[in-house]
Amino acid sequence: MALDGHYDVIVAGVGAMGSATCWQLARRGKRVLGLERFDVPHAMGSSHGVNRIIRLAYYNHPAYVPLLRRAYELWRAAEYASGERLLFVTGGVDAGPESGAIVQGALASCREHDLAHQVLTAAELGARHPGYRLPGDFVAVFQADAGFIASERAIVAHAQLALAAGADIRAREAIVGWEITGTGTVRVQTGRGAYEAERLVLSTGAWIADYVPALRGKAVPERQTLGWFRTLVPEHFRLGRFPVGIVEGEPWLLYVFPEWGIPGFKLGVYNHLREAGHADELSRAPNERDEALLREPVRAYFPDADGAVLSLKCCLFTNTPDEHFVLDTLPGAPQVVVASPCSGHGYKFASVVGEILADLATGGSSPFDLSLFALGRLG
Helix, strand or coil: CCCCCEEEEEEECCCHHHHHHHHHHHCCCCCEEEECCCCCCCCCCCCCCCCEEECCCCCCCHHHHHHHHHHHHHHHHHHHHHCCCCEEECCEEEEEECCCHHHHHHHHHHHHCCCCCEEEEHHHHHHHCCCCCCCCCEEEEEECCCEEECHHHHHHHHHHHHHHCCCEEECCCCEEEEEECCCCCEEEEECCCEEEEEEEEECCHHHHHHHCHHHCCCCEEEEEEEEEECCCCHHHHECCCCCEEEEECCCCEEEEECEECECCEEEEECCCCCEECCCCCCCCCCCHHHHHHHHHHHHHHCHHHCCCEEEEEEEEEEECCCCCCCEEEECCEEEEEEECCCCCCCHHHHHHHHHHHHHHHHCCCCCCCCHHHCHHHHC
């Protein structure tokens, strides 16, 4: 089969991670091809819905904090290069029962990495940020560096920077399959042609298991719905007054944002209705059941935002069994780099994951300890 082009690296999936990877590779002078099955950006995957939280007090595992510090630096570098503000610092709250996983995990990261923080009672939090109306026995870890990334705009910025640096990015061209050739290069087949490269980066989000057999049944897409609700006391939720937050309630694990970008107070419930399946089969259409589920924690913890629903948007999580990322090369095929920074908490890392994937695709290693994200741990 005739080839349509030879590249140093092909990046399959030009979403949050893939767009950042394309920029990192192109700015190093590499011949890079980015292939995206939908548009750049699009609303079929995991990164739309205006914004995503970024935070240093990382309850998930202290090992993420060094990556986050670098992520902040690279988000600022992307802002400088693009001339567009992408990172908004609001301060951040990790709240719930004092003995709960969220509070204790956030404190563990703060203590291990010497992050400045405060521990507030629910009453103290409410006095400072009256949009929060949490149960009296809750406590909150406040960390001033948290905020959010303008998620869709950041993908656009990374893609534009990559194009300006010489990358070849093609939308509406999904890969059909890939193979290692007899000479050790990687050949990628799409519905439009065939391409060859020295390395392949698979960052296909909720479709990653279609291309990596080792992740079948272990990187599982899940339908997620986000809601924006009209604020009854707008000043309580404005940018500069309301910090982003993670709240471990009963029975919800919530994430919340100040009003920004589109009208309304934004809230999501982790794992929502636990609707899992193939990414092509999960509905992207929000419904009344989605709204009802989101309305409950708004009414319970954020009553000053219990107005009419203004927007509902569906996106996808891609969950691994331990909810940690996969950042690795394939066993027996070091030419192929796999990225599944997922499980509903990956977006904030896109800037640094792009650098890591570029490192793996060019030098085969990263300065970061990636053992937590090894593919082999999943069996």
